[in-house]
Amino acid sequence: MSGQARWFMPFVILLLLTVGCSYEEQSQSGEMPEMIKVKLDVPEKASLHEPTRLQVKLTQGDAPLSHADHVQFQIWNELDDPPSVSPEQGMMTADELENQGAITAKEAEEGHYEIQHTFEEPGTYVVQVHVTHGAMHSMPRARIVAE
Structure with missing residues (x-):
């Protein structure tokens, strides 16, 4: 050599x-971090003029997910769908959701977020939760009958 x-x-x-x-x-x-799992917990029925607890449980892997970036609830009568977002507009920000009446949830315990909502009019309502954590966003829906 x-x-x-x-x-x-x-x-x-x-x-x-x-x-x-x-x-x-x-x-x-x-x-890639594990995906977040969102379990929306909404009763089937709510009494008019009484606070109803709406909850969501967040996990990532097997652990509860605390300190999510944003957890917001949107509630509307199913006869009055909220305005849809155009593909050019993309996903709404937390501020835009709040401007449309979304309610920011508070973390009640580790991985559990909740709000209290009072239904004033009878009807079937759609409850959609918007969960953002890092680059992940989930938007599950459920229905609730207020009578």
């Missing part, structure tokens, strides 16, 4: 080890 090759080989080996280790670190940190 010539003098240049002896000097060059350890450098190549060191370079390969460095690149291999940094690739492994990148793939570990670039993993």
Whole structure:
């Protein structure tokens, strides 16, 4: 082996080890976080003029998800759907939802968020919760009959 090759080989080996280790670190940190699971807990019926508790349970993996970025409830009579969002507009922000009457939930216990809502008119209502945590967004719906 010539003098240049002896000097060059350890450098190549060191370079390969460095690149291999940094690739492994990148793939570990670039993993996708587990999806959030949203379980909307709404009673089938509500009494008029009395507060009704509406809850949502959030988990990520097997653990309760505390400190979600936004948890907001939208409630409307199913006969009066809220204005839809155009594809160009994209997803509504938390402020836009609030401007349309969405109610921000408070964390009652670890991973459980809730609001109290009083139905003033009889009818069937749609309850949609908007949960945002990082880049994930979930919007499950349920129906409740107020009488």
